[in-house]
Amino acid sequence: QSALTQPASVSGSPGQSITISCTGTSSDVGKYNFVSWYQKFPGKAPKLIIYEDIKRPSGVSDRFIGSKSGHTASLTIFGLQAEDETDYYCCSFAGIGTFVFGTGTKVTVL
Amino acid sequence: QLQLQESGPGLVKPSETLSLTCSVSAGSISSNNLYWAWIRQPPGKALEWIGSIFFSGNTYYNPSLKSRLTISVDTSKNHFSLNLTSVTAADTAVYFCARVRGSIPVTPNWFDTWGQGTLVTVSS
Numbered sequence: 141q142s143a144l145t146q147p148a149s150v151s152g153s154p155g156q157s158i159t160i161s162c163t164g165t166s167s168d169v170g171k172y173n174f175v176s177w178y179q180k181f182p183g184k185a186p187k188l189i190i191y192e193d194i195k196r197p198s199g200v201s202d203r204f205i206g207s208k209s210g211h212t213a214s215l216t217i218f219g220l221q222a223e224d225e226t227d228y229y230c231c232s233f234a235g236i237g238t239f240v241f242g243t244g245t246k247v248t249v250l
Numbered sequence: 251q252l253q254l255q256e257s258g259p260g261l262v263k264p265s266e267t268l269s270l271t272c273s274v275s276a277g278s279i280s281s282n283n284l285y286w287a288w289i290r291q292p293p294g295k296a297l298e299w300i301g302s303i304f305f306s307g308n309t310y311y312n313p314s315l316k317s318r319l320t321i322s323v324d325t326s327k328n329h330f331s332l333n334l335t336s337v338t339a340a341d342t343a344v345y346f347c348a349r350v351r352g353s354i355p356v357t358p359n360w361f362d363t364w365g366q367g368t369l370v371t372v373s374s
Binding site for chain 1: 287298302303304309361365
C-alpha cells in the first residue's frame with residue numbers, strides 16, 4: 141500500500157487556476173470512484189473539500205472542483221485566493237475500511 | 251453537531267505502548283454505514299491512515315503498522331481506542347481520530363468529521 145503521488149508544490153497568482161494531481165494504481169484510485177480531498181492548515185484538523193471524486197460538501201466553495209481520469213485524480217482551484225494557501229491531501233478508498241493518502245501538496249499564492 | 255476528542259499521554263518512551271482514546275459526543279458510535287478511523291501526521295510529513303473500525307468490532311489496519319496495532323471500540327462508553335506497541339521516534343506524530351461516512355448504500359469512503367488532533371512524542 142504505497143502513498144498516492146502528488147506534486148510537492150503548486151503555485152499561482154491570485155485569480156488564476158491551479159490543478160493538483162493525485163496518482164494511484166488500479167487497486168485504489170483506478171478501481172473505485174472514492175477519492176476525497178482535504179485542506180490542511182498547520183495546527184488544524186484536515187477539512188473535507190471533495191468526496192467521491194467530484195462531489196463537494198455543503199459549505200465548501202464552488203471554486204474547488206474534483207475530477208478523475210484513470211489512475212489520476214485532480215483538484216482544481218479556480219480563482220485562486222490568498223486564503224487558499226496551505227497544504228492539500230488526496231485520499232483513496234482501497235477496499236472496505238482501508239485507505240491510502242497522498243504525499244501532500246503545498247499551494248502557494250504568489 | 252458530532253464532535254470527536256482525542257485523549258492520552260503526550261509523551262511515550264521508546265519500546266513502550268502508545269495508547270489513545272477518541273471520545274464521540276453528540277452522536278452514536280453504533281450507527282450503521284459509519285466507520286471510525288485513526289490518522290496521523292509526523293512533523294513535516296504527510297497524513298497517514300493508521301486503521302479503521304466498525305462498531306461491531308471489525309477492524310482494518312495499515313499493513314505497515316499491523317503487527318504493532320490494535321484498534322478497539324467500546325459502545326457503552328461511545329469511544330474507540332488505539333494501541334501501538336514497541337514505539338520508536340518514527341511514531342512521533344499528531345494523531346487524529348475521524349468519522350468515516352459514505353453515501354448510502356455506498357460503503358463509507360470519506361472522513362467528514364475530525365478530532366482536533368493530539369501530539370504524541372516518543373522520547374526517553
